[in-house]
Amino acid sequence: MPTPNIDSDLTHGSLRGQFLLAMPGMEDPRFKHSIALIVEHSEEGAMGIVINAPSKVHWKEIFEQLSLQDSSQRGDETVLLGGPISTEQGFVLHGAGVQFDSTTEINREISLTASRDILESLASGHGPDDVLLALGYAGWGAGQLEQELAENAWLTLPAEPEILFATPVDKRWQNAAARHGIDLSGLGSQAGHA
Numbered sequence: 001m002p003t004p005n006i007d008s009d010l011t012h013g014s015l016r017g018q019f020l021l022a023m024p025g026m027e028d029p030r031f032k033h034s035i036a037l038i039v040e041h042s043e044e045g046a047m048g049i050v051i052n053a054p055s056k057v058h059w060k061e062i063f064e065q066l067s068l069q070d071s072s073q074r075g076d077e078t079v080l081l082g083g084p085i086s087t088e089q090g091f092v093l094h095g096a097g098v099q100f101d102s103t104t105e106i107n108r109e110i111s112l113t114a115s116r117d118i119l120e121s122l123a124s125g126h127g128p129d130d131v132l133l134a135l136g137y138a139g140w141g142a143g144q145l146e147q148e149l150a151e152n153a154w155l156t157l158p159a160e161p162e163i164l165f166a167t168p169v170d171k172r173w174q175n176a177a178a179r180h181g182i183d184l185s186g187l188g189s190q191a192g193h194a
Contacts, residue, residue, distance in 0.1 A: 014041040015145070017107035019163070019176050020048055021155040024184055030084055035173045036138055037093065037159050039104075039112050046140040049091055049112070051132060051164060052172040053081040059122075059133060062090065066116065068123035080169070082134030091137060092118050093164060095130035109161045130165035155182070 020036045036048035060075030082091055092113045096105055101115035121127035140148070148154055155177070163176045177184045 015046065015156055016041045017110070017159050019157045019159045020145075021157060021173060021177060021184070023153055023155055026153055031138070033173050035163075035176055036083070037106065037110070037164065039091075039106050039137075041145070043142060045142050046145040048138045048140075049080075049082040049093060049132075049134050050138055051080060051082075051093070051134070052169050054078045054169055055081045055135060057135065062119065062133065063123045066119060066123075068120060070123050071125045072123055073125065074122065077133075078169070080132060080134040082136045083138030085137050085139045087136035089136065090114065090119070091134045092122075093132045093134070094118070094128040095161060095165070098128050107159060110159060110164065130161060132164060157182075 015038045018038050020038055022031045022034045024033075026032050026034075031050070033052075034050050035052050036050045038046055038048045040047040055078065057079040058075060059072070059077045059079060060070050062079060063070045063072075063075065079090075081087070093106075094111055094113065096107075096109050096111045098111070100113045100118040100121070103111050103113045103115075103118075105111050118127060119133075122131065122133075145154075149156070157176055157180055160176070160179065163172050163179070167175050174184055
């Protein structure tokens with residue numbers, strides 16, 4: 001997997017390491033009820049990985065495509081649809097503290113790796129325990145995410161490993177908001193930042 005272009009020296013006000021929750025009134029069907037982790041945010045734009053959209057692909061299929069022997073006992077886990085851009089490219093979100101060829105720390109608790117070596121490690125039954133595998137990403141051009149935030153399309157919240165790694169996929173959107181006392185069912189197009 002190619003290394004994503006993630007700027008490690010982001011400007012002040014970056015949303016990197018934040019969750020982006022689609023507001024209930026989100027009209028774009030690709031992002032309705034979605035929650036994404038912002039992995040890059042600068043003046044040039046933003047990149048996020050959607051963490052609650054399961055695909056029909058399982059880890060074992062990715063391992064097979066890469067000719068990796070699956071000794072992981074995780075082969076039946078579902079690969080996520082990380083977003084509509086570059087859906088052939090894989091991204092692994094995992095707990096911080098382990099390094100691979102292209103590991104980038106998103107915050108003190110969460111890292112992103114997009115190199116083959118993490119998949120080799122996972123297939124062999126090693127690698128991080130807290131891990132999500134996604135294909136593709138969501139992207140915003142310069143000023144686009146800021147405009148969507150101003151239009152109340154998204155809610156930003158601090159990213160938490162518990163939501164990423166210990167919450168069922170179908171509960172992540174609501175549970176992330178609930179952890180901050182927000183009832184999404186009671187929100188229309190109102191927005192805010194917790």
